[in-house]
Amino acid sequence: MKKTILLALLLAGSKAWAQPEIKPVGALPSAAQVKWQQLEYYMFIHFGPNTFTDKEWGHGDEDPKVFNPTELDARQWARTAKLAGMKGIIITAKHHDGFCLWPSEFSKHTVRESAWKNGKGDVLAELSAACREYGLLFGVYLSPWDRNHPAYGTPEYNQVFANQLKEVHTKYGDVFEQWFDGANGEGPNGKKQVYDWNLFESTVTNIHPNVIFFSDAGPGCRWIGNESGYAGVTNWSTLNRADFKPGMGGITETLNKGQEDGTHWVPGEADVSIRPGWFYSAATDGQVKTLPHLLDIYYGSVGRNANLLLNIPVDRRGRIHANDSTRLMELRRALDADFRENLARKARIAATNTRQGNTMISAVYLADGNYNTYWAAADGKTTGDITLSYANPVTFNRVSVQEFIPLGQRVRAFSVSVLQGKEWKEIARETTIGYKRILRLPLTTAKSIRISILDAKASPVISEVALFRAPELIADPEVSRDRSGMVSIKTQSPDPVIHYTLDGSVPTTASPKYEQPFSMPGAGTVSAKAFVNNGKEGSTVIDAVFGIAPAGFKAVTPGADAAIDASRRAWTTKENAYPAELVIDLGREQEVKAFSYTPNTHGGIVYKYALYVSKDGKEWGKPAVEGTFANVLNNPIPQYIKLSSPVTCKYIKFVALEPADPKDTRVSVSELEVY
Numbered sequence: 001m002k003k004t005i006l007l008a009l010l011l012a013g014s015k016a017w018a019q020p021e022i023k024p025v026g027a028l029p030s031a032a033q034v035k036w037q038q039l040e041y042y043m044f045i046h047f048g049p050n051t052f053t054d055k056e057w058g059h060g061d062e063d064p065k066v067f068n069p070t071e072l073d074a075r076q077w078a079r080t081a082k083l084a085g086m087k088g089i090i091i092t093a094k095h096h097d098g099f100c101l102w103p104s105e106f107s108k109h110t111v112r113e114s115a116w117k118n119g120k121g122d123v124l125a126e127l128s129a130a131c132r133e134y135g136l137l138f139g140v141y142l143s144p145w146d147r148n149h150p151a152y153g154t155p156e157y158n159q160v161f162a163n164q165l166k167e168v169h170t171k172y173g174d175v176f177e178q179w180f181d182g183a184n185g186e187g188p189n190g191k192k193q194v195y196d197w198n199l200f201e202s203t204v205t206n207i208h209p210n211v212i213f214f215s216d217a218g219p220g221c222r223w224i225g226n227e228s229g230y231a232g233v234t235n236w237s238t239l240n241r242a243d244f245k246p247g248m249g250g251i252t253e254t255l256n257k258g259q260e261d262g263t264h265w266v267p268g269e270a271d272v273s274i275r276p277g278w279f280y281s282a283a284t285d286g287q288v289k290t291l292p293h294l295l296d297i298y299y300g301s302v303g304r305n306a307n308l309l310l311n312i313p314v315d316r317r318g319r320i321h322a323n324d325s326t327r328l329m330e331l332r333r334a335l336d337a338d339f340r341e342n343l344a345r346k347a348r349i350a351a352t353n354t355r356q357g358n359t360m361i362s363a364v365y366l367a368d369g370n371y372n373t374y375w376a377a378a379d380g381k382t383t384g385d386i387t388l389s390y391a392n393p394v395t396f397n398r399v400s401v402q403e404f405i406p407l408g409q410r411v412r413a414f415s416v417s418v419l420q421g422k423e424w425k426e427i428a429r430e431t432t433i434g435y436k437r438i439l440r441l442p443l444t445t446a447k448s449i450r451i452s453i454l455d456a457k458a459s460p461v462i463s464e465v466a467l468f469r470a471p472e473l474i475a476d477p478e479v480s481r482d483r484s485g486m487v488s489i490k491t492q493s494p495d496p497v498i499h500y501t502l503d504g505s506v507p508t509t510a511s512p513k514y515e516q517p518f519s520m521p522g523a524g525t526v527s528a529k530a531f532v533n534n535g536k537e538g539s540t541v542i543d544a545v546f547g548i549a550p551a552g553f554k555a556v557t558p559g560a561d562a563a564i565d566a567s568r569r570a571w572t573t574k575e576n577a578y579p580a581e582l583v584i585d586l587g588r589e590q591e592v593k594a595f596s597y598t599p600n601t602h603g604g605i606v607y608k609y610a611l612y613v614s615k616d617g618k619e620w621g622k623p624a625v626e627g628t629f630a631n632v633l634n635n636p637i638p639q640y641i642k643l644s645s646p647v648t649c650k651y652i653k654f655v656a657l658e659p660a661d662p663k664d665t666r667v668s669v670s671e672l673e674v675y
């Protein structure tokens with residue numbers, strides 16, 4: 001075997017026109033980054049005092065005693081991750097509240113001060129041991145922003161944070177990824193820390209030279225620019241790193257796509273939670289993302305040259321809740337079914353413009369299942385057609401292509417075509433590939449399939465191409481309610497039967513069957529499930545939560561109707577609007593227990609707010625509730641806020657006090673609801 005390879009290399013080298021060597025192009029990944037990219041999918045765990053106080057951003061003033069999981073089982077987390085096909089776990093060792101999940105010497109807000117195990121517990125010790133047991137990589141999230149530490153906001157704090165990093169990286173074995181969170185919600189009058197990133201990085205790399213640093217700017221990998229789990233359809237793994245700093249804001253678009261001629265290799269990592277929020281809350285037990293949604297996220301991240309970091313919050317017992325683990329296993333089964341058989345392995349594969357003179361480079365290596373063997377075009381050729389031919393037609397709906405990234409990311413544009421009679425018909429045209437690009441296509445049957453590299457920075461180098469036939473999914477039911485309170489349910493699946501409940505229970509075929517829109521004028525939850533195949537198979541259950549239908553509501557604030565019209569339309573002010581008021585007449589006196597603010601994802605997002613209530617629209621008194629919408633800029637989900645006690649009122653006044661993005665001074669409300 002060895003001899004043949006040697007002979008091939010000798011032969012290749014002896015020809016004057018041969019091009020055995022491929023010159024790398026642009027910024028290149030380190031060996032550690034290549035290994036990291038191949039992980040593709042791993043678990044995030046948010047766990048801490050917020051789990052017990054039902055918050056997304058703790059203030060750091062919480063009693064550490066609140067942290068008291070009753071049956072903490074890190075082996076259950078690791079087992080779940082393993083069964084889900086994930087390669088590692090990254091845990092919030094320290095979130096913005098400053099609470100340390102290990103007994104840090106450099107803080108008084110830690111597991112040691114908690115009620116858990118009488119202060120003798122150490123979550124990082126338990127999780128790192130469980131990861132080793134299950135063959136998973138262990139990673140840590142540490143928030144530089146610390147709302148508890150007395151030194152925060154002074155230069156001294158940098159050393160405190162460096163000391164904490166040192167503890168975490170020395171005590172628990174290998175760490176594959178160090179997550180630096182860029183968030184800092186202190187606002188204009190808050191304590192702003194000038195972080196010493198060089199110190200933080202060198203502290204860690206001295207201990208773990210191969211760790212991948214996550215931040216808005218890398219250097220190991222970069223935030224994908226949103227918390228919904230989607231990379232750009234164009235996604236370069238390169239970035240002009242000098243232009244970015246963690247937490248600088250206004251760069252989400254660039255982070256989403258990368259930069260074609262970026263100076264450094266800083267690949268994207270897409271982070272998203274399986275629930276609306278990052279921390280566990282019993283209120284979201286019914287809002288675990290659906291299977292079609294999670295699959296969409298997978299194709300939108302791993303399928304677009306990014307790694308997927310999926311958050312599974314641990315609950316108050318210290319376990320992963322059954323609703324989350326059940327959905328994770330559904331996702332695993334669906335992914336296994338989607339990629340069950342690579343049809344490219346049965347094809348005859350040919351390519352044009354193939355680089356000559358190196359027997360290690362050939363179209364046959366495009367479907368050998370080995371990432372390190374590849375086909376490449378000749379120098380000077382930036383295009384090439386890869387054709388898969390079959391004796392009998394094949395049917396597929398997924399196409400996957402992988403570039404050999406150790407030589408750089410090259411492809412700028414590619415397409416997929418199928419031969420119909422004598423004509424090639426293009427069925428997809430896309431931009432970047434990178435480490436992996438997976439296209440979801442309509443079910444297509446053909447005897448010849450062509451993947452054309454249309455443009456590249458240098459001769460394309462392709463490791464693998466694959467075709468799959470993924471089974472059809474049962475689409476989620478979509479529940480909507482109009483302004484008058486009429487509820488409609490629809491779904492994309494052909495001929496489904498939809499059943500629903502209004503009491504929070506899981507719909508079965510015995511539950512009421514949806515036949516036509518029905519009225520639900522009050523606040524409530526509609527749970528819907530679509531059944532096919534005579535009720536034998538069902539979709540995910542959708543829980544749609546609604547406030548009081550705004551049929552009789554009137555916007556007292558001129559032009560603000562869009563905030564109460566039960567639609568996606570938003571009410572948006574001009575710039576420099578803070579503070580701004582939105583007054584709503586509820587039509588009659590009603591009991592109000594809670595309100596929700598649905599931010600407009602296009603901007604004008606409010607961070608600090610107050611809500612007033614009144615019987616006559618004149619006397620408002622003190623706010624019924626005031627506070628901040630934690631993490632609303634990066635995760636703009638509806639914000640549900642409970643009043644401390646129910647009030648009876650006819651008017652409400654929402655006051656926007658501070659923007660989430662200081663550079664965006666408009667106030668926008670997609671919907672304001674009361675419950």
Ligand code: FUL
Nearest residue numbers: 056181182183271278631
């Ligand atoms: C953000 C944080 O503010 C959130 O709370 C969460 O930890 C998310 C992963 O990162 O920046």
Ligand code: CA
Nearest residue numbers: 365370373463
């Ligand atoms: Ca290969």
